[in-house]
Amino acid sequence: MSLRELVVLGTASQVPTRHRNHNGYLLRWDGQGVLFDPGEGTQRQMLRAGVAAHDIDRICITHFHGDHSLGLAGVIQRINLDQVPHPVTAHYPASGQRFFERLRYATAYRETVKLTEAPVAVDGILAATEAYTLDAYKLSHPVESYGYRLTEPDGRRILPERLAAHGIKGPDVGLIQREGVLNGVTLEEVSEVRRGQRFAFVMDTRLCDGVHALAEGADMLVIESTFLDEDVRLAADHGHLTAGQAAAVARDAGVRHLVLTHFSQRYSDPAEFERQARAAGFDGELSIAQDLMRVPLPKR
DSSP: OOOEEEEEEEOBOSSOOSSOOSOEEEEEETTEEEEEOOOTTHHHHHHHHTOOGGGOSEEEOOOOOHHHHTTHHHHHHHHHHTTOSSOEEEEOBGGGHHHHHHHHTSSOOOOOSOEEEOOBOSSEEEEEOSSOEEEEEEOOSSSOOEEEEEEOOOEEEEOHHHHHHTTOOTHHHHHHHHHSEETTEEGGGGEEEEOOOEEEEEOSOOSOHHHHHHHTTOSEEEEEOOBOGGGHHHHHHHTOOBHHHHHHHHHHHTOSEEEEEOBOTTOOOTHHHHHHHHHTTOOSEEEEOOTTOEEEOOOO
16 A cells, blocks of 8 residues: 655754754655755654655755755765665755755765766756656745655546446456456546646745645645744745745645645744634645654545
């Protein structure tokens, strides 16, 4: 059975707190793992969350501010120390190539794993696998920043009542799924399109076209809400979103499960983020991220 869940490693913004580590998020997608924005302390949070270096197949950095990337050095060295048996690919803004190289080679260590550097320079598809397509869209922040989106290929859902109407049962069900046709009956006649799951990851940004493009139709949207709505001007000045803005994006995009994260240390009551998100009209499933929580993707 496939496992698709978000493992939250850290939820703070620039300044960590007693209860919130710097950023870090692992998306488990069937047998693969995508690590987003490993901030300082990610290695230890991985240990606490039961995440191993072997779980990482791809690393996606949205931008090179410390709370989103300072843990990269330790994560890369841990991947090599543990001799992860598969290659790992790293995506990050191309304009930050010098920062990536400094972090990758911050100290001496023995390289044992193939790490492919795949910088992002324009919007579009970064990778296409059997399990998903990975896209990136530029965001609006004081330094170049990209958000990421995974899209599962569409499949088909078999409809038992249509099978019965055509007298198809037993081994013939598998046969028509494999061959696409059986005794003149096509697969399309006994099934319907099952839209692939969509996961979007949006970190530090103001409202912009990229935010809306990433969020559109997402089954799960992980999005920063650094500020509360009363500080909307401060959010715009620093290139961030408020809880209400993030929720309005999710509302308009038809998001099924909204995960708010990246909270400023100035706020002590997480419930206020939920209240403002609901006040913005988002009525889907809502999670206020906490360190070490696990959030399953909505069922297809």
